[in-house]
Amino acid sequence: MDRLWLLFPCALVAECVYLNNAIGTSFALERPLHTAGVLLFLCGITVIAQDRLLQLRSSRTRKLHKDRYTTIPLSHGDEAVLPQEILATGSDGAQRVPLGLRALAGLALLLLLAVCGRIAVFHYTMKSVECTGHSPAAFLLLALALFHGRRDIRDLIFQSKAAAFEAPQSMHYALFRASTRYILPAWLLSTASFLVTTRGPWVRTTFICPMATGEARLTPKLQLLGFFLDCVCLIVFYVLVEDPGRRLDGKSERNTSSRGVVVVGFVIVMSALVLAVAGTIIYTVMPEHREWMMATPSEYLGGLMRLSLAIPCTIICFFITFRFLGIMAAMFIAFFTFAYAGALRALSLNVSSSFPPKSTTELIVYLIWINISIVLYILTEFPEGRVRPRMSCRLQRYHAILVAAILATVCFMAYRYRPGFLTKNSSDHPIANLIRLADEQHSVWALQAQRSRTLKDAVQSYQERYSHNPPPGFDKWYEFAMKRHSVIIDEFDNINKDLAPFSSLSPNELRQRTARILADGNGVGGIRIRDGKGDIVGNVPGTHRWMMDGTLQMIEKFAEFLPDMDLAISLNDECRVAVSYDQLQSALDHRERYEAQKTSESTPSFSPSRAATWPILSAIPPQPSYFRGVGSSASYRTFGSVACPATSKARTENHWDKGVLCASCTTPHSMGIFVSNWSISADPCHQPDLADLHGLHVSPLALWGTHELIPIFSQSRAPGYVDIRYPSPWNYMDKAVYAVDDQHPDPKFHDKENTLFWRGMTTEGVSPGNGVWKGMMRQRLVHLVNNETNPQTILLRAGAKKWEYMYEDPGKIKNLLAANMDVRFVNHIAKCGGHDCTDQEREFGFGNSVDFEHHWRYKYLFDVDGAGFSGRFIPFLQSNSVVLKSALFREWHEGRLTAWKHFIPVDLRLHDLWSIMAYFAGYGLEGGGQRRMVGHEKDARKIAKEGREWAEKVLRKEDMEIYMFRLLLEWGRLTDERREYLGFKGVRPKDERGVVWEG
Numbered sequence: 001m002d003r004l005w006l007l008f009p010c011a012l013v014a015e016c017v018y019l020n021n022a023i024g025t026s027f028a029l030e031r032p033l034h035t036a037g038v039l040l041f042l043c044g045i046t047v048i049a050q051d052r053l054l055q056l057r058s059s060r061t062r063k064l065h066k067d068r069y070t071t072i073p074l075s076h077g078d079e080a081v082l083p084q085e086i087l088a089t090g091s092d093g094a095q096r097v098p099l100g101l102r103a104l105a106g107l108a109l110l111l112l113l114a115v116c117g118r119i120a121v122f123h124y125t126m127k128s129v130e131c132t133g134h135s136p137a138a139f140l141l142l143a144l145a146l147f148h149g150r151r152d153i154r155d156l157i158f159q160s161k162a163a164a165f166e167a168p169q170s171m172h173y174a175l176f177r178a179s180t181r182y183i184l185p186a187w188l189l190s191t192a193s194f195l196v197t198t199r200g201p202w203v204r205t206t207f208i209c210p211m212a213t214g215e216a217r218l219t220p221k222l223q224l225l226g227f228f229l230d231c232v233c234l235i236v237f238y239v240l241v242e243d244p245g246r247r248l249d250g251k252s253e254r255n256t257s258s259r260g261v262v263v264v265g266f267v268i269v270m271s272a273l274v275l276a277v278a279g280t281i282i283y284t285v286m287p288e289h290r291e292w293m294m295a296t297p298s299e300y301l302g303g304l305m306r307l308s309l310a311i312p313c314t315i316i317c318f319f320i321t322f323r324f325l326g327i328m329a330a331m332f333i334a335f336f337t338f339a340y341a342g343a344l345r346a347l348s349l350n351v352s353s354s355f356p357p358k359s360t361t362e363l364i365v366y367l368i369w370i371n372i373s374i375v376l377y378i379l380t381e382f383p384e385g386r387v388r389p390r391m392s393c394r395l396q397r398y399h400a401i402l403v404a405a406i407l408a409t410v411c412f413m414a415y416r417y418r419p420g421f422l423t424k425n426s427s428d429h430p431i432a433n434l435i436r437l438a439d440e441q442h443s444v445w446a447l448q449a450q451r452s453r454t455l456k457d458a459v460q461s462y463q464e465r466y467s468h469n470p471p472p473g474f475d476k477w478y479e480f481a482m483k484r485h486s487v488i489i490d491e492f493d494n495i496n497k498d499l500a501p502f503s504s505l506s507p508n509e510l511r512q513r514t515a516r517i518l519a520d521g522n523g524v525g526g527i528r529i530r531d532g533k534g535d536i537v538g539n540v541p542g543t544h545r546w547m548m549d550g551t552l553q554m555i556e557k558f559a560e561f562l563p564d565m566d567l568a569i570s571l572n573d574e575c576r577v578a579v580s581y582d583q584l585q586s587a588l589d590h591r592e593r594y595e596a597q598k599t600s601e602s603t604p605s606f607s608p609s610r611a612a613t614w615p616i617l618s619a620i621p622p623q624p625s626y627f628r629g630v631g632s633s634a635s636y637r638t639f640g641s642v643a644c645p646a647t648s649k650a651r652t653e654n655h656w657d658k659g660v661l662c663a664s665c666t667t668p669h670s671m672g673i674f675v676s677n678w679s680i681s682a683d684p685c686h687q688p689d690l691a692d693l694h695g696l697h698v699s700p701l702a703l704w705g706t707h708e709l710i711p712i713f714s715q716s717r718a719p720g721y722v723d724i725r726y727p728s729p730w731n732y733m734d735k736a737v738y739a740v741d742d743q744h745p746d747p748k749f750h751d752k753e754n755t756l757f758w759r760g761m762t763t764e765g766v767s768p769g770n771g772v773w774k775g776m777m778r779q780r781l782v783h784l785v786n787n788e789t790n791p792q793t794i795l796l797r798a799g800a801k802k803w804e805y806m807y808e809d810p811g812k813i814k815n816l817l818a819a820n821m822d823v824r825f826v827n828h829i830a831k832c833g834g835h836d837c838t839d840q841e842r843e844f845g846f847g848n849s850v851d852f853e854h855h856w857r858y859k860y861l862f863d864v865d866g867a868g869f870s871g872r873f874i875p876f877l878q879s880n881s882v883v884l885k886s887a888l889f890r891e892w893h894e895g896r897l898t899a900w901k902h903f904i905p906v907d908l909r910l911h912d913l914w915s916i917m918a919y920f921a922g923y924g925l926e927g928g929g930q931r932r933m934v935g936h937e938k939d940a941r942k943i944a945k946e947g948r949e950w951a952e953k954v955l956r957k958e959d960m961e962i963y964m965f966r967l968l969l970e971w972g973r974l975t976d977e978r979r980e981y982l983g984f985k986g987v988r989p990k991d992e993r994g995v996v997w998e999g
C-alpha cells in the first residue's frame with residue numbers, strides 16, 4: 001500500500017506519451033474554443049475534487065494509524081506530504097510565509113486574466129495555425145526553474161551571501177545545492193526538446209500563410225505572447241500550489257498546501273465560465289455564428305471525449321506526483337516525457353525513406369542531451385546527505401523504482417518507434433527509377449489491354465476478366481471499335497468498376513431512381529434513347545446545353561445499336577454521389593451474387609419492350625430531392641471520406657496543424673518525395689490532410705451531393721465518389737483543343753522556352769470570406785512559385801553518387817533552377833466573397849492572360865484541377881510539351897496513361913515540385929560543384945513524346961465513342977428486367993450469314 005503512489009508518476013509518464021501522440025491528430029482541435037471551454041471546466045473540477053478526496057482520505061487514515069505516522073512521518077504513503085519537508089534544505093528552506101488573503105485574491109485574479117488571455121491568443125493562433133513557427137513551449141520548464149531559483153539568483157547577483165558563494169564552492173553550491181539547482185537541467189532539457197522540434201523531420205506544407213493580410217507577421221508575435229502568458233500562468237500556479245497557507249476552513253494544520261490548489265481549481269472553472277458567457281453573448285448577438293457554434297460532428301465529440309478523459313487523468317497523476325515528489329519533480333517528469341517522446345518520434349518518422357529529411361545523428365545527440373539533463377536532475381535533486389538521513393534510504397529506493405519505471409516506459413517507446421534499418425542507398429535519382437518502372441508498367445498494361453485479335457478472343461477475354469458474358473450487342477461494339485482502329489479492346493475495367501455497386505439495385509429500382517433524378521432536375525440533364533434515336537430531356541439551362549449536345553453527338557454514332565434507355569447526366573463540374581463504406585461494401589457483395597448467376601444460359605438480345613419499363617417523367621409524383629447542397633462548406637468529412645473504412649486514417653485522424661506536411665499521409669503512394677503510385681495518390685482514405693488541400697474538399701462551388709446510391713453520369717469523379725464516369729463532352733466538343741497555326745506553332749521540345757507555365761483563375765472552389773482559399777491547390781501553386789518565403793525541401797546532389805533532401809530558401813531555389821517559373825492568375829479573383837477577394841488580389845497579383853495556343857511555347861506545362869477535372873489535359877498531352885499534372889479528379893481514361901511515362905505526376909501537396917523541376921531542368925551554377933545538378937532534359941522530352949504518341953492512340957474522339965458505346969451497352973443490360981439472362985456468348989465460325997447468335 002505504501003508504494004502504491006508510485007503508480008501515479010508512472011501513469012503520468014504514460015499519459016504524457018499518449019497526449020504527445022494524440023494531440024497532433026485529434027479531432028478535438030477542430031473547434032479549439034469549445035474544446036478549451038470543456039477541458040478547462042473539467043480540469044478545474046478535477047483539481048478541486050482530487051484535493052478534497054485526498055484530504056478526506058488522509059484525515060481518515062491519520063485517525064486510524066496515528067502511532068505509525070508519528071514515528072515515520074515520511075512514509076505516509078497516502079498522505080499529502082509537503083515537498084518542502086523532504087527537500088527543503090539550503091536556500092529552498094527560506095522561510096515560507098503563507099500568502100495573505102489579499103495576495104491570494106490578487107494572484108487568483110492574475111491567473112484568471114492570464115488564462116482568459118491565453119485562450120484568446122490560442123484562438124487566434126489556431127485560426128492561422130499555418131503561420132505559426134516552432135512552439136517555444138519547451139522553455140516553460142526553464143522559466144519555472146528560473147523562478148524557483150529567484151532568491152538565490154538575486155543573492156548571487158547582489159553578492160549579499162558572499163560567503164556562501166565563494167568560488168569554486170559557490171559554483172558547486174549554485175549548481176547542486178541552492179534553489180538554482182534546477183536551472184541547468186531545465187535549460188538542457190528545454191533546449192534539447194526545442195532543437196528536436198526545429199531540426200526534426202517536419203516539413204512545411206504549401207498551405208498559404210499570406211503576407212498580404214499580415215498574418216505572417218502577426219502570428220509568431222501572438223505565439224510569443226502566448227508563451228509569455230503560459231509562463232505567467234505556470235508561475236502563478238506554482239506560487240499558489242506551493243503556498244503553505246492553511247486550508248480555507250482552517251481546521252487542519254497538516255494539510256496545508258491545499259488552499260492554493262483549491263484556488264487554482266476555482267480560477268480554472270471560472271475561466272471556463274467566462275468563455276461560456278462570452279460564447280452565449282456571441283450566440284445571441286451575432287446570429288451568423290450560430291451554425292458553426294452549435295454543430296457537433298460525431299468525430300469531434302469522439303476526439304473531445306478522449307481528451308476529456310486523458311487530460312483530467314493526467315492532472316490527477318500530476319497532483320499526486322507533486323504531493324509526493326514536489327512540484328519541480330512532477331514538472332520534470334512531464335517535460336522529460338514530452339521531450340523524449342518527441343525525440344523518438346522524430347527519429348522514427350518514415351525510417352524507411354529518406355524523406356522527410358532529418359539528421360539522425362543530430363537527433364541522437366539531442367536524445368543523449370535529454371538523458372544527461374535527467375541524470376543531472378536526479379543528481380541535484382538527491383545528492384548524498386541532502387535528504388534527511390532517516391529518510392534517504394527509503395526515498396532513494398522509491399527513486400530507483402521511479403527511474404526504473406521511466407526507463408521501462410522509454411524502452412517501450414523505443415520499441416514502439418524502433419528505427420528500422422536504413423534503406424540501401426541507391427545511386428540513381430528516384431525519378432530515374434520511377435521512369436524505368438513506368439516503362440515496364442506501361443508495357444504490361446498495354447499488353448493486357450489489347451490482346452484480343454478476334455471477336456471470339458474478345459468475348460473470351462471479357463469472360464475471364466469479369467466472369468460473365470459480355471452484354472448483348474457486343475459484336476456490334478467490337479465491329480465499331482475495329483473500324484475505328486481501337487488499340488484497346490480488352491481493358492475497360494473502369495466501366496465495370498463504376499457500374500459494380502449499381503448491380504445491387506434491381507433493374508426497376510435503377511430506372512425509378514434515374515427517373516426521379518431527372519424529374520428533380522437538380523443540375524442534371526437527361527438523355528433518352530428510343531428506337532435507336534437519342535433525345536435530350538429534362539430542363540437543361542442554356543449555359544449547359546453544349547454539354548448535352550456533345551454527349552448526344554457522341555451517342556448518335558452508335559445509337560442504332562442501343563436498347564431503349566434513359567440516362568441522368570450531371571451538369572455540374574463536381575462529382576455528386578458519395579456512399580458510406582458499409583453501404584458500398586454490401587452493394588459490392590450483392591454484385592458478386594448477381595454476376596455469378598446464369599452465365600451459361602444467356603439470350604443475346606435485350607428485352608423487346610423496354611421503352612415501357614422506363615417511367616414517364618411527367619407522371620412522377622413530386623418527391624424529396626436526393627441532393628443536398630453543400631457548396632461553400634467543407635465536404636471532406638461529409639462526402640469526400642465517407643467511403644473510407646472506419647479504421648482508416650481518414651476517419652480517425654484530423655491534421656489540424658496545416659503548417660506541417662503530413663509525411664505519413666504521403667508514404668503509401670510515394671517514393672521519397674515523389675509520387676510512385678498515381679492510382680492511389682488521390683485516395684482520401686490514407687490522406688486526411690487532403691481535407692484542407694483541395695477546393696472540392698475545402699469549399700466546392702456547387703456540390704449537390706447525395707449519400708444514396710443513385711446512377712448519375714459525371715465527367716469525372718474524385719476517389720471516394722461513385723459517379724459513373726463518361727467521356728467528357730468538353731473534350732469531345734473541342735472546348736479546349738490542341739491547334740497549331742502560323743502564329744502559334746508548336747516547336748520541337750528543344751526549341752521551346754525553358755519555362756514551367758500555368759495560367760488560370762481561382763475557380764477551384766469558392767472562398768466566401770472565411771479564408772479557405774489558402775488551402776486550394778491552384779492558390780497554393782501560384783503562391784508556392786511566386787510568394788513562398790519558408791524554406792522548401794529539394795532533392796539535390798550531395799556527392800558523386802548521392803542524393804539528399806535539403807531545405808533551401810525559395811528565392812535561392814528559383815535563382816539556381818535552370819528553368820523559369822511562370823505561374824500566375826489572370827483577369828480577376830473569381831468565386832470569392834468578403835475580404836477573401838481583396839486578400840487574394842493583394843497576395844497574388846495578376847499575370848497577363850494568354851491564348852490557349854500560347855502554351856505550346858513552353859517546355860513544361862502545368863495541369864491542375866479546377867472545380868472538376870482539367871479539360872486542358874488532353875490537348876496538353878497532344879502537344880510537344882511535357883505535362884506536369886496534379887489532380888484529385890479521375891476521368892474515364894484512368895489507367896490508360898502511365899504516370900512518369902506519359903506525364904509527370906505531382907503530389908497534391910505540391911511539395912515535390914522543386915525537386916521535379918531540378919531533376920528535369922537542372923539546378924545550380926555552372927561549375928557549382930557537388931550541388932550542381934545537370935538537367936535531364938532528355939527524359940522530359942521522352943515523356944513529352946511518349947505522352948503525345950500514346951494520347952494520339954488512346955484518347956482520340958473515336959476512343960471516347962468506343963468507351964461510351966460499351967458503357968451504354970452495360971448500362972442497358974443493367975437496367976433490363978431479364979439482366980441475369982442477357983449475354984453475348986460468341987459466334988459460330990464460318991457461318992454463312994457471318995455472325996449468328998448462340999443462345
Ligand SMILES: *[C@@H]1O[C@H](CO)[C@@H](O)[C@H](O)[C@H]1NC(C)=O
Nearest residue numbers: 211212786787842843844845
Ligand atoms: C506575390 O508574387 C507576385 C509575383 O511575383 C507579386 O506580384 C505579389 O506582389 C506577391 N505578393 C506579395 C504579397 O508579396
